[in-house]
Amino acid sequence: MSKGYFRSVLNSIELGRVVRQAKEPVLIRTALPAVGVMSGADFMRGVHDFRDKTILNEPGVFVFSKGKRIRNVGTVIGEGLNWADDPTKGCHSTLAPWGGLTFRLTNVHLFHNTVSDLRDAIMEVTSGMGGINAYYSTPHSGAAIPFHKDPGIQIIVQLKGKKIWYFDEKDLGLCLEEGDILIIPLVMRHRAEAKEFYSLHLTMMLNPIPELRILDMLMEVCRDASSFSASKDIGAP
């Protein structure tokens, strides 16, 4: 999967327009073939490589249980996790025994090529900027973070399993399945739970860049200027 492929998929679902106009959460069903974006084994590799890192703007791992950040990976798992195990087992087989936990792998785009391409494509299509985190939740993990607001537009891509999203403290939930994309508008209160399922998803917090929006508009106008001029030349006797 390349950046060009992601760009064409995101343009086909008009992600840029949805991000600009959405005032309520928008769920786009099976918008993206999630197989091949990031596997459970990739997630486990990231958890292993960055398990002791918690620095802002760098890859790192955080662990949550029922709405609270508890300890870093090394402390939680300790010697119970055999890192020599076959990584193709994936995160469900490896982390599920530590039930009731959510693992957040931050700044995935800095070390995973396909996720980096996806991020670049989202930025181009939406004229925004942001980083991508990955979340793995074991079954019955509850909400990793209670109801909260984020200072950017949230774009969620469900990779594996299922997760239920709630908004503004209503009981109504949206169930995301593999391949779904959810857009949460700016500063809308939300939380998510895996319920009986496991879940692996990507989250990008998007900050609109005014200069990019202006550039998009200028490019549209200049294309019109050139094509209008060309059509007049063709039509000239």
Add this chain to the structure above:
Amino acid sequence: MTVPSLEQVTEAFRRKVQRDIGLQAGTLRFDFGDAGTIFIDGNQHPNVVENLPKNADCIVYTTLEFVYSCILGQVDGIRGVQSGHITATGDLRQVMAFGPAEGDLPTTPYVDPPGGSFVKSNLRFPFQAPEKGEMAEK
């Protein structure tokens, strides 16, 4: 396709403010350096577009050559912003609303992508319990 002239871009802006949603209020000026300037008055409807170096609520500094390079794909817009090839000062709120009439989003929160879904799914809102064995990781 060649780099459009200031006159061509000015005419294109005049067509745009007639066709689409122009500035709702305030003033905007594009400073293209030696090529000249385009001033848009959003306090009049339809907007008035002129080549006058007036003070504006928001001023955008760039060049037609840079915009043309972005159209051709020779330059990455994000890198261009980061390196200062396009900058903006003043009140950007009006500019952010300056755009084409794109139509309304669907009122339901569920949208099927154009061309059909990639994967058939029989699990729909409201939330349903999975079938036995469905939790196994593929």
